[in-house]
Amino acid sequence: MDDTQLLKGVLEGCVLAVISKGETYGYEILSVLIDGGFDNLIEGTLYPVLTRLQKKGLIACRMGKSPLGPSRKYFSITPEGEQYLAAFVENYTKVTQAAMHILSEDREKKASENG
Amino acid sequence: MDDTQLLKGVLEGCVLAVISKGETYGYEILSVLIDGGFDNLIEGTLYPVLTRLQKKGLIACRMGKSPLGPSRKYFSITPEGEQYLAAFVENYTKVTQAAMHILSEDREKKASENG
């Protein structure tokens, strides 16, 4: 079973949600999401998402030093981003409920028609 | 807000779920899904999904007369399809829970840091 398609779009919202909790940077977001259950997430997937969110004006970005390695790009959510996030959560909830409703309706009906 | 990306992959599972409830055909599946909350779903989206499911061996197909219009393609789920559907539901539930967890963690934390 391939999760890839199920992440489409959801990932963007989740990245935005992580940033909304406080200024953070790519590598940290990556580990938060992996810990949160997005096991197979890799840099090549995450960073383009950040670029897109920035282009849309949903997050702001500044360079900052790291105590450990190279400089980091710190991201924070914009007012537009917060609006978008709220709308996203609402929308995602609707889609998920529609899907879960269809996926969970008992399929026993069919079986009982045979008996 | 554009739902398009959120449908990726989910739609396939939902179509399979509808078929699993009993033999049916494209136009009917379309109306079931639209009634179920997938408002913007159109033929050009649904039929390719059916073709894919068939190619994967998850559904079987037979031609049958219609009491109204042209012949219909009736679909029914295969044993493989049922296995796939069960795995899909489990998987979708996991991804959804991970996403909802991240999306719903209170973002009040940030606000309270300001006050």
Add this chain to the structure above:
DNA sequence: CAAACTACTTGACAATGCAAAGTAGTTGTG
């Protein structure tokens, strides 16, 4: 034949995630 409805098909397109590789700063070993 024409119009309206049912039903399925197809081609061009855009968005997004993934794999794989690359660029670069920092720290530690020798």
Add this chain to the structure above:
DNA sequence: CACAACTACTTTGCATTGTCAAGTAGTTTG
């Protein structure tokens, strides 16, 4: 300095999938 390991961000090429727009075709009504 040379080399490796770790942190951190970037880029290229690709596959999958939903949408738009248009097309094909059977049935009924006039």
